[in-house]
Amino acid sequence: MVEKKEIEHLADLVKVDLSEPEKYIKQVEQILNYFDRLDHVEFHSDDTLGIQIAKDDLRDDVHEPYADSLIEHLKKDQNNFIRAPKMV
Amino acid sequence: MTKIGLEIHCQLTKLASKLFCSCKAEYRNTTPNSNICPVCTGIPGSLPLLNKKAVEKAAMISLALGCTIPEKIGFFRKNYFYPDLPKNFQITQYNAYGPTSIGSDGKIEIEGKTIRIRRIQLEEDPGRLVYEGTSEKTMITLVDYNRAGTPLVEIVTEPDFETPKQVRVFLNVLADLVENIGVSDPYLEGAMRVDGNISEGDGNRVEIKNVGSFRDVEKALHFEITRQQSLVERGITVLAETRHWDEARRITVSSRSKEDEQDYRYLPEADIPIVLIGNDSIEQIKTQMPESIVARRERYVKKYGMPAQVADVLSSDRFYSDLFDKSHNETNAKEVSNIITTDLMGVADTREKKLELKITSKHISDLADAIMTNKLTRNSGKSALHEMVKSGKSLADVMSSLDLGHVSDAGSIEKVIDEVFAEEEKAVAEAKQNPDTVNYLVGKVMRKTKGKADPATTLEILRKKLSS
Amino acid sequence: MNLGISATEFVSQVKEGTLSVEEFVAKTLERIQKVDGKIHAFITVDSQNALDKAKAIDKKIKSKDKTGICFGMPISIKDNICTAGLKTTCASKMLENFVAPYDATVTSRLKSEDAIIIGKVNLDEFAMGSTTEFSSFGTTRNPWNTDYVPGGSSGGSGASVAALECLASLGSDTGGSVRSPASFCSVVGLKPTYGLISRYGLVSYANSIEQIGPIAKTVEDIAFLLNIISGHDTHDNTTAKNSNIDYVKDLKSGISGKKIGIILQMTGDGVDKEVASATNAAVSKLQDLGAQCVPVSLDAVEHSVAAYYTIAAAEASSNLSRYDNLRYGFDFGTEGYEFKAFISKARSNFGPEVIRRMLLGAFVLSAGYYGKYYLKAQKVRAMIKAQLDEAFKKVDYLISPTMPILPFKVGEKIDDPLKLYLTDINTVTANLSGIPAISVPFAMSSSGLPIGIQLFANSFKEKELLQAAHALQETTSLPEINL
DSSP: OOOHHHHHHHHHHTTOOOSOTHHHHHHHHHHHHHHGGGGGOOOSOOOOOOOEEEGGGSBOOOOOOOSSOGGGGSOBOTTSOEEEEOOO | OEEEEEEEEEEOTTOSBOSSSSSBSOOTTOOTTOSOOTTTTTOTTOOOOOBHHHHHHHHHHHHHTTOBOOSEEOOEEEEOOOTTOTTSEEEEOOOTTSSOSSEEEEEEEETTEEEEEEEEEEEEOOOEEEESSOTTTOSEEEEEGGGTTOEEEEEEEOSOBOSHHHHHHHHHHHHHHHHHHTSOOTTSTTSEEEEEEEEETTSOOEEEEEEOSHHHHHHHHHHHHHHHHHHHHTTOOOOOEEEEEETTTTEEEEOSSOSTTOOOOOEEOTTSOEEEOHHHHHHHHHHHSOOOHHHHHHHHHHHHOOOHHHHHHHHTOHHHHHHHHHHOOTTTHHHHHHIIIIIIHHHSOSHHHHHHOOOOHHHHHHHHHHHHTTSSOHHHHHHHHHHHHHHOOOHHHHHHHTTOOOBOOHHHHHHHHHHHHHHOHHHHHHHHHOGGGHHHHHHHHHHHTTTOBOHHHHHHHHHHHHHO | OOTTSOHHHHHHHHHHTSSOHHHHHHHHHHHHHHHHHHHOOEEEEOHHHHHHHHHHHHHHHHTTOOOOTTTTOEEEEETTBOOTTSBOOTTOGGGTTOBOSSOOHHHHHHHHTTOEEEEEEOOSGGGOOSSSTTOTTOOOOOTTOTTBOOOSSSHHHHHHHHTTSOSEEEEEESSSTTHHHHHHHTSEEEEOOTTTBOOTTBOOSSTTTOEEEEEESSHHHHHHHHHHHBSOBTTBTTSOOOOOOOSSTTTTOOOTTOEEEEEGGGSSTTSOHHHHHHHHHHHHHHHHTTOEEEEEOOGGGGGHHHHHHHHHHHHHHHHGGGOSSSSSSSSOOOTTOOHHHHHHHHHTTSOHHHHHHHHHHHHHHSTTOTTTTHHHHHHHHHHHHHHHHHHHHHOSEEEEESSSSOOOBTTSSTTOHHHHHHTTTTTHHHHHHOOOEEEEEEEEOTTSOEEEEEEEOSTTOHHHHHHHHHHHHTTOOOOOOOO
16 A cells, blocks of 8 residues: 655655655555566576676776766856755 | 774776766866766756776775675766756666676775775766855855766775774775875865764764865764764664764864755666676786886885885885886895885975986986995995986986095095094094994095995994094 | 658658758758647757757758768757757756756757757657647657657657657657557657667666667668667667677568567457457468467566566655755756755655655665665566566567557546556566567557557567568558648
8 A cells, every 4th residue: 555655755865855745545555466477486596687798898998088078067166066055 | 882884985097087987087276067978067958978997996996895785787877956966866876676786795904903895886976066265154155067977986994993093094005005006086176985884782883074174084983983972871872864974163063955765766877778798808808907016015125125114114105105116226226225215215305306207217226236245335326316316417416516435445444533533522522432432434425425434344444443 | 741751751851962961951940840849749849949950951962071971851859858959857846947067868869960959849748648638848749649658758759759840859768659659650669779879968767777779760760760879889788799790781571481579468358359450460460471470478567567567666855865956957946945945845846756766766775675665576577587588588579559558638548647657568578577678550449549569679689670671561551641
């Protein structure tokens, strides 16, 4: 049973202000109930898919400065800092 | 019974580029947000590209700490929101679903105590926060992403330490180790950061964060032990919490915002495939590992007959042991080691001073040879060394400009001794009475000859004259 | 001037000298002006640059300078793929003002072959949806009947090609988002093997699953575009190192002697009657061409929708964390706020479907639940791939209707998210397993609504897949758009 508190907790985890958390209760619950069918799957193997890369195919440790001045494209202040509200 | 565990973050400062992009790994002394690209700032659509050498260097640290390196390593996302995290998650490693980090289950001996290493993981450093005004009053934090993405190795120990001193010794050993392997310069500002957790007896664990230097770590732990013990004595339960070290007041303070109790919702980082390291690779990395400090010390003692203390000091400093290796030949090894450990290390003991040294291996080799062939006394040698360090001039130049030369002929020495006898009647009388005080007169002769007089000859002649 | 020609026909005509690029692009822009008010496929139209580029290409051709193989072909790009200097909004208020500082790899590969990026097209916000109704900038309409949805999430891609507003489009497919609009808009849409096409510059939604895919009028066009945009990229470590395959060569080699498996779980109850009979007709036609069609059972398909949405939601909840409006985004000042309050307020500008998926994602990843949902969903993926590998030992291709239902009216399913999720039952299998799948327009319903047929092949067998798709395409002739 999904309650309003649960929705508010999830909204806090993903940092989204919900003016009406109740509106999400029914649908989230319905979908989670649908996900619960995964409990009844009979697995014959613990395998999961995943691609692999050999260590030697990884990027070489070379400094290559980015060809553009990226900060010019972002919301910067006059000293090229990004301003963020302080976390309390 | 005190139990202390450590979490150390060590930057891989010797890499050229960041962990997931080609921006420079060295971010110090850069103007704000000038060392960034779409990847390290998490611009939409950007993808991380793992640095091959970071994996190799982290593997070396794992090997040096006796850890197991898995054949395949993987990366995870640790999700939380903070102004210094451009993606609001950190790409790191995580072993809760299997040993996929670069190292686990290692150990190291510190003063006879075994410290177990729980795990070693590769992860990215966040950006840096600067506060507008004082950090208490201001509402704005200024973010600089130059450091975001810098490669870090996190080393987590089991709570095997029993005293703060053991911790300090361990940290010094670890610093020497990473410097010796060539992965990090641990004395750069911010290159090695330590968090500790500490509990007394059956009590709760307290985490201590934000400790600046190794010395402060020892102090903070001492304070915390005292704090916890006094609570226990008064029958008060020690709270399980996070505290930070207040440098100004030299105390630990309960943190207002807690990073613990956060739900990080770890999931695999799908943009980085599982990396196959493979046993061949690990063997190759083993062969590339530089000689360990322990092995080097043994080599110094066995091959060169260095006294244990000299070997200890020399082997634990990468800069000077490299210099030794380059400077000595078959005959002058002991003298070279002497020069370095007795004279040079005292002159240039900090990182900055080492970098400023104008002296080369040739200087030292020449100096050692000159002393061994009696062209210079050891005293003169000291002066010559100081001059060479400052000016970088060759030994020959320095010897002539400072008029340093070995005076060993009995005739010239006798003349100087006669001068001294004339000037120091009182001392002479005392020396005749008490032969042990002859060193004062030797000193005078040395000063008059600017250290050039051969000490053995001087002493011989002095004794003869005194006894006559 | 016939805007209804295929992309490859365009290239021939330009090369022959019978078509001016500038004229064609100008006509295309006129067309967009004329119909996009009704279709709303475009978020951004880059008219001036498009015309300038067209003129430059005509000039190159005239002076016999080397010209890229696209010869000025006008292409639209889904607005979740980065195009330097143009807004890349992902149809979200969170990126309302975001101008991409770099080109996605696919964008730069197209540009180096002298394609013209005519504009950015609409999608469900952050590619989360099946109808394009979740765009924060208005719904795109199906050009065949503007009361109906165009499919999604790449609805703008499907509609812009179908409505002759461009010759081809790049979309992205995470759970069917290229194939669904292709089917609903009667055009061809390919979801390639995971790792065939670089994701560098594709704004992440579910990064272990999604792929950029081309949408065009013909299979020939798809093969042509695939040659340009596919292949290993040093910017994307998830791209495969495969040899340079020419998808255009031998495209018409046919399907005789091949075996095709009809997926039982995608062709049973729950499939609309007209869709079912179109599927049967397609099977029949393929048999006439010499293919052997047999039923195939993949029971893991039953778990595929639950597994897909579990993984997609989980990855979305993490991939979208970066949108805090501090570095880029939209106009909303930080003054007076505390950090958590600021970002939570800024992030309340996500649309309801995106929020729903982030909540679900946070749930399935939260402490203690990883083994129950996410891990099981990953095991389902492996199970599906294992069953597919078994099937591909006996058949060369698999077939199903792309969508189990006909296009439906705008607003019809928007209040029932789970019902909408279930319409993905035929498409998510290819995403979860990574194998390629293509939707080929096959028929029109009695009410004039498009029906597409889906073909699958095993991983990295796009060349063979396109040959089968081409064979299927040749068995049918479809009406021209009446817009």
